[in-house]
Amino acid sequence: xxxxxIQKSLIAAQIGMWLPVLSLFLLPxxxxxxxxxxxxxxxxxxxxxxxxWNLINxxxxxxxxxxxxxxxxTAMWHKLAMLPATAINLLFCFGVPMAFLNPWLVWFLPxxxxxxxxxxxxxxxxxxxxxxxxxxxxxxxxxxxxxxLLQGIGGVLLQLVPVxxxxxxxxxxxxxxxxxxxxxxxxxxxxxPGAAASWPPPPR
Numbered sequence: 001x002x003x004x005x006i007q008k009s010l011i012a013a014q015i016g017m018w019l020p021v022l023s024l025f026l027l028p029x030x031x032x033x034x035x036x037x038x039x040x041x042x043x044x045x046x047x048x049x050x051x052x053w054n055l056i057n058x059x060x061x062x063x064x065x066x067x068x069x070x071x072x073x074t075a076m077w078h079k080l081a082m083l084p085a086t087a088i089n090l091l092f093c094f095g096v097p098m099a100f101l102n103p104w105l106v107w108f109l110p111x112x113x114x115x116x117x118x119x120x121x122x123x124x125x126x127x128x129x130x131x132x133x134x135x136x137x138x139x140x141x142x143x144x145x146x147x148x149l150l151q152g153i154g155g156v157l158l159q160l161v162p163v164x165x166x167x168x169x170x171x172x173x174x175x176x177x178x179x180x181x182x183x184x185x186x187x188x189x190x191x192x193p194g195a196a197a198s199w200p201p202p203p204r
Contacts, residue, residue: 044118062136086162090123
């Protein structure tokens with residue numbers, strides 16, 4: 001049940017991320033100019049709501065008390081799917097100000113600052129929508145001694161940086177959530193490096 005809720009909230013985060021981008025490139029010719037503007041504004045409005053929805057589901061996943069490799073793998077795929085939209089938004093946010101190096105356009109900078117700030121904020125929130133699940137699983141890994149405290153803190157900080165968070169999630173998934181790991185409460189985190197094996201072994 002929790003997995004289905006997580007999948008729905010992450011798909012919603014994808015909509016909030018891609019809606020402004022697709023409105024600029026996929027609308028048919030002759031579409032009134034107010035339509036893409038309205039879609040972009042809709043993306044700005046719904047992204048915070050979807051981020052809060054994902055945060056609530058991430059807290060539920062944290063409350064299970066058990067590392068779940070399915071959640072980590074799912075967050076990874078959604079992060080990868082968001083990368084193109086993230087890159088386009090970042091290029092827009094950093095590329096538009098370069099145009100104001102032209103002295104004739106400097107007067108327009110205060111007007112453009114608002115949509116630039118909104119785009120950057122929504123890009124970060126959409127990234128955070130996936131990162132909250134990775135952070136929850138990082139906490140589980142730390143609790144199960146699969147990560148040190150320093151590794152856990154570093155992982156949380158990396159999840160707050162767009163693009164970098166995807167690279168960190170890929171590394172975390174490769175180490176602690178291989179494809180063979182089952183989902184749900186039966187999953188166990190990889191043992192911490194150097195941890196001693198228990199003896200005697202449990203009965204079969």
